[in-house]
Amino acid sequence: MTRAVYVAAREAGSNKGVVALGMVEALSRKVGKVGVFRPVVRAGRPDGLITTVLARFGIDLPYEMCAGVTYDDVHSDTDRALGEIVDRYRRLAARCDAVVVIGTDYTDVGAPTEFEFNARLAADLGTPVLNVVRGLGRTATEIAAAVELTAKELAQHHARELAVVITRTTGQVSVAHATPVFVLPESTTLRAPSVADLAAACDGRLLFGEEEGLGREANGLIVGASSLPTILERYTDGAAVIIPSDRAAALVPGLVAAHTAPGFPNLSAIIMTGGRRMPPSVERLLGSMTIPIPVILTDRDTFDTATRLSAVEGRFSPEAQGKVDAALRLFAEHVDAEELLGRLAITRAVAVTPLMFEYDLLDRARARRRHIVLPEGEEPRILRAADVLLRRDVVDLTLLGDEERIRAKAAQLGLAAVERAKVISPFDPELRERFAQEYARLRAHKGVTVERARDTVTDVSYFGTLMVQTGLADGMVSGAAHTTAHTIRPAFEILRLGLVSSVFFMCLADRVLVYGDCAVVPDPTAEQLAQIAISSAETARRFGIEPRIAMLSYSTGDSGRGADVEKVRTATELVRERRPDLPIAGPIQYDAAIDPSVAKTKLPDSDVAGRATVFIVPDLNTGNILYKGVQRSANAVAVGPVLQGLRKPVNDLSRGATVKDIVTTVAVTAAQVMDDPAEIERAAAAAGGTTG
Numbered sequence: 001m002t003r004a005v006y007v008a009a010r011e012a013g014s015n016k017g018v019v020a021l022g023m024v025e026a027l028s029r030k031v032g033k034v035g036v037f038r039p040v041v042r043a044g045r046p047d048g049l050i051t052t053v054l055a056r057f058g059i060d061l062p063y064e065m066c067a068g069v070t071y072d073d074v075h076s077d078t079d080r081a082l083g084e085i086v087d088r089y090r091r092l093a094a095r096c097d098a099v100v101v102i103g104t105d106y107t108d109v110g111a112p113t114e115f116e117f118n119a120r121l122a123a124d125l126g127t128p129v130l131n132v133v134r135g136l137g138r139t140a141t142e143i144a145a146a147v148e149l150t151a152k153e154l155a156q157h158h159a160r161e162l163a164v165v166i167t168r169t170t171g172q173v174s175v176a177h178a179t180p181v182f183v184l185p186e187s188t189t190l191r192a193p194s195v196a197d198l199a200a201a202c203d204g205r206l207l208f209g210e211e212e213g214l215g216r217e218a219n220g221l222i223v224g225a226s227s228l229p230t231i232l233e234r235y236t237d238g239a240a241v242i243i244p245s246d247r248a249a250a251l252v253p254g255l256v257a258a259h260t261a262p263g264f265p266n267l268s269a270i271i272m273t274g275g276r277r278m279p280p281s282v283e284r285l286l287g288s289m290t291i292p293i294p295v296i297l298t299d300r301d302t303f304d305t306a307t308r309l310s311a312v313e314g315r316f317s318p319e320a321q322g323k324v325d326a327a328l329r330l331f332a333e334h335v336d337a338e339e340l341l342g343r344l345a346i347t348r349a350v351a352v353t354p355l356m357f358e359y360d361l362l363d364r365a366r367a368r369r370r371h372i373v374l375p376e377g378e379e380p381r382i383l384r385a386a387d388v389l390l391r392r393d394v395v396d397l398t399l400l401g402d403e404e405r406i407r408a409k410a411a412q413l414g415l416a417a418v419e420r421a422k423v424i425s426p427f428d429p430e431l432r433e434r435f436a437q438e439y440a441r442l443r444a445h446k447g448v449t450v451e452r453a454r455d456t457v458t459d460v461s462y463f464g465t466l467m468v469q470t471g472l473a474d475g476m477v478s479g480a481a482h483t484t485a486h487t488i489r490p491a492f493e494i495l496r497l498g499l500v501s502s503v504f505f506m507c508l509a510d511r512v513l514v515y516g517d518c519a520v521v522p523d524p525t526a527e528q529l530a531q532i533a534i535s536s537a538e539t540a541r542r543f544g545i546e547p548r549i550a551m552l553s554y555s556t557g558d559s560g561r562g563a564d565v566e567k568v569r570t571a572t573e574l575v576r577e578r579r580p581d582l583p584i585a586g587p588i589q590y591d592a593a594i595d596p597s598v599a600k601t602k603l604p605d606s607d608v609a610g611r612a613t614v615f616i617v618p619d620l621n622t623g624n625i626l627y628k629g630v631q632r633s634a635n636a637v638a639v640g641p642v643l644q645g646l647r648k649p650v651n652d653l654s655r656g657a658t659v660k661d662i663v664t665t666v667a668v669t670a671a672q673v674m675d676d677p678a679e680i681e682r683a684a685a686a687a688g689g690t691t692g
Contacts, residue, residue, distance in 0.1 A: 005344060006118070006127040013134060014133070024036060033353070037067075039104070040068055061096075116153060120159075130162050133166050135166045135169035151164070185330075187326060189217060191313065193217070194214065195213060196317055202271065213294040213413075214319050222241050223302065232264070238268050242305055245276040246276055248276075252282070271298065275297065325388060361543075364543075368671070371398065372474065372669055374386065382480055383410050390420045394670070398423070400423075400424055433454070435457040436450050439466060465491055475673055477653060477666050478653065480653045491650040497646060501528075505639040506630055509634075513615060514540045523619045537582050538683060547613060550612035552590055568618055589602070642668055
């Protein structure tokens, strides 16, 4: 049975989208596939909330299936439109485990009857209503009256109220009501339009700069019709400057220079009016530069552009990631999602989807609030990931590098949350000396002196690893701009417990599997293979995956002979001797390990065959082929490699890592941190080493 909730508001400007996004995220943590449905959309352009939800949560549904009818359809024949909406909704719901329905926007109709339309529709769809009431501009008494009025209207149209969310409040609000009431304060970030919103409002097109900058919020408008010195004295951080295009040649280079200069506020955009391009020589100059902000050209005149842009309000779009993150954080902080899901009778699904696994990782990291060091502090992808992590309160962060350059680059990219990160230079004299003494102590048996160590520890990978070693950070993530060897060699020297190996979390459509070791140990012995299996089982359990180990080979059971099979057979027996509590099968072929029907034929008496969760490969060659083959052919998400066998976590990124990859890897690293000495002892035993 598909569960659904209808998010409806009685008036415009209610921040209904915040509530809708929050509910999609809450449901995504519990069920396999969440859909979004807007009964009424504007004609002529895609709906921003639908496209934002589909993009943000990776929902594999066509846009057309998520949209009902247009406002014109409702105006011309309301009853027919209602029938079409119900039919479209049922087709969507048949493909989903849960659906969030987002009510109308009060942009094309604005009539008092529109809330009645939403109430009637919610009743027709059989969906309870999350009643959104705007608090802005109202006293506490007026808010309470609005809550009661909307609840009464819902009841009159036979719609069930699930709960009330009072939004955009500026003071203390407390309302006694028959259903739960949640209160969301006003947010300046959500009010601010994005640069993309401004560009759309004036029919502008991007002339210079990266499209990524279109998602940044514009925190003000300045008409720059005067000289450059006058504009520089007036503009503020995050402002968009409107300039006539016939003066752009004189102003744009100076504004770009000011944007990148220390001590000057950072602009969100430059908008050129009048439709004239700059002289070719100036465009050639700008084309040879890295332009860190969007420069937009519109054919409209300055007065018309300024008038239009001053009326633009913030809205959600796939590009406005900062706004989406701010909305999700606001909802998470002020709404008890578990209570709402309980009222919807939502229980966690047995299957674990990639999105559910991702949210589990973020929740685990957020609950433990670890401190992670990112050595590549000047890399733009690292900065963008840091902004996401800090805005969503997942971890505390330290960035390594030159503080002035890091702060300037973050400001240029519009990454305000990076201000909350600590920035340390690897040449900090006090820490350099402290780390040199520690590294020389740890590597004295290799002839490392303090003098030599002083040079070594200024390398960002060594510096970050020594921060972890000395307790200044709980873990480290690097590799976006460095090789794997450069990232993990210090960890091998400083943090090793025993055999260091790795796993990939393979997120399939309906489950998460663990593959080990596909990245570190080239040709493990039987002893090492047993250690990898035990370490991988411990890692799986740490992340909520019940370990059932399949020791992979080209043969199943006693059917084959040969050195490679015997190695796997010996490793399997070693695991059984050392950890009789771990379910294990081996040697076993992949099909027998994962497919219950094959398992019945090849290994009918095994409690692992057909339902394995931890797959141990016999060598690196096999492992690399296996995980990449599954990743590409099954469209699986591969999270890793996640290192195991270290006292404290250090993880490596691919140099092609996306911002999302970095965020996920940081969350994994935070979840790996071990506090309990007994837990560290178990990890050391699994890796075949000691904690001493």
